[in-house]
Amino acid sequence: DSGVTQTPKHLITATGQRVTLRCSPRSGDLSVYWYQQSLDQGLQFLIQYYNGEERAKGNILERFSAQQFPDLHSELNLSSLELGDSALYFCASSLGQLYQETQYFGPGTRLLVL
Amino acid sequence: GQNIDQPTEMTATEGAIVQINCTYQTSGFNGLFWYQQHAGEAPTFLSYNVLDGLEEKGRFSSFLSRSKGYSYLLLKELQMKDSASYLCAVRDGIKAAGNKLTFGGGTRVLVKP
Numbered sequence: 001d002s003g004v005t006q007t008p009k010h011l012i013t014a015t016g017q018r019v020t021l022r023c024s025p026r027s028g029d030l031s032v033y034w035y036q037q038s039l040d041q042g043l044q045f046l047i048q049y050y051n052g053e054e055r056a057k058g059n060i061l062e063r064f065s066a067q068q069f070p071d072l073h074s075e076l077n078l079s080s081l082e083l084g085d086s087a088l089y090f091c092a093s094s095l096g097q098l099y100q101e102t103q104y105f106g107p108g109t110r111l112l113v114l
Numbered sequence: 115g116q117n118i119d120q121p122t123e124m125t126a127t128e129g130a131i132v133q134i135n136c137t138y139q140t141s142g143f144n145g146l147f148w149y150q151q152h153a154g155e156a157p158t159f160l161s162y163n164v165l166d167g168l169e170e171k172g173r174f175s176s177f178l179s180r181s182k183g184y185s186y187l188l189l190k191e192l193q194m195k196d197s198a199s200y201l202c203a204v205r206d207g208i209k210a211a212g213n214k215l216t217f218g219g220g221t222r223v224l225v226k227p
Contacts, residue, residue, distance in 0.1 A: 002156065031213060043157070043201065043217040056214045090156060094213060101213060102147070105156040 003027065004093050004106035012112045018079040021109045023091030025072055031055065031096030032074040033103060034066055038087035049074055050096045081113045116140045118218035120202050125224045126192055134187045134221045136202035147215060148176050148187045149201040157201055161187070189223070197225045 003026035013019055025032050034046040045058035049068035060066075063081075068074040078085060088110050092103040117139045126132040138146070145164040149157035161169055163178035163185060175188040189196055199220040206214060 002158070004156075033214065042219045043203075045214045045216065048214055058214060088154075096213070102159050102162060103213070103215060104159065105149075107156050110154075 002104040002106065004091060004104055006089075006091050006106040006109050008109060009107065010110050010112075012114065013081060014114055015081055015083060017081050017113075018077065019081065019111065021076040021078070021089055021091075021111075023074045023076070023093075023106055025074070025091075025093030026104055029093035029095055029104075030072065031094045031101075032068055032072070033092040033094075034060075034074070034076050035090045035092065035105075036087050037090060037108075038084075041087075043090070046076070078111070083113050086111055086113045116204055116206065116216035118202055118204055118216060120200075120218040120221045122219065123222045123224070125226060126189075128192055128194060128225055128227050130192050132189045132192060132223060134189070134200050134202075134223070136185045136187070136218055138183045138185070138202070138204050138218075140183070140204055140206065140216075142206050143180065143204060145205045146176075146178055146185050147203040147205070148174075148185075149203065151199045151201055151220065153199075160200075192225050194225050194227070197223060199223070 005024045030051045033048045037043045046060040048056040066076045088108045090108045091106045094101040120136045148160040151157040161176040201220045202218040203215040
């Protein structure tokens with residue numbers, strides 16, 4: 001158990017819908033990262049937040065958005081869902097103080113868009 | 115940008131040794147990570163290299179050569195539970211990139227009895 005929690009564990013929805021994925025980082029960690037893992041793309045970095053502010057952005061679609069709240073939990077919002085958005089979505093966290101840090105991953109949310 | 119290559123799949127026998135290679139081409143470099151991932155589960159941290167050389171951690175060792183853009187993960191005394199995907203990931207050295215990791219496609223290791 002990494003100490004990172006994610007909810008829900010599974011999500012099934014229809015195309016065009018909107019969902020919210022939630023992540024709570026390890027106690028004391030200020031940085032949260034979101035990754036998407038699909039069968040054909042591998043693990044792809046989406047976005048990083050540090051202490052409530054966006055720190056780095058990867059290949060995140062405009063239909064996707066994220067935020068980190070004052071209590072440091074983060075939410076990833078996915079809208080106008082398409083079949084291709086079906087994937088495992090992982091959240092990771094780290095202290096955020098230094099660049100040489102290990103990221104610890106949560107159990108993931110498996111999203112299926114029908 | 116980053117380009118990270120590792121073999122797709124490897125098979126080995128229980129008790130044997132397997133070496134998983136990873137080559138990378140990056141615009142910046144600030145460390146290389148290895149993660150283990152069982153199917154459908156979260157990646158779990160195995161090792162980290164930022165300086166050239168070998169890091170040993172029990173049955174797992176990882177090596178880095180920055181000049182060659184090359185790393186390997188060595189798994190010794192293989193056990194059935196080591197059947198998993200092994201992900202090589204590079205952290206960008208560019209400050210604006212934060213701490214983001216770029217992952218290779220992963221190497222699926224199958225351990226046979």
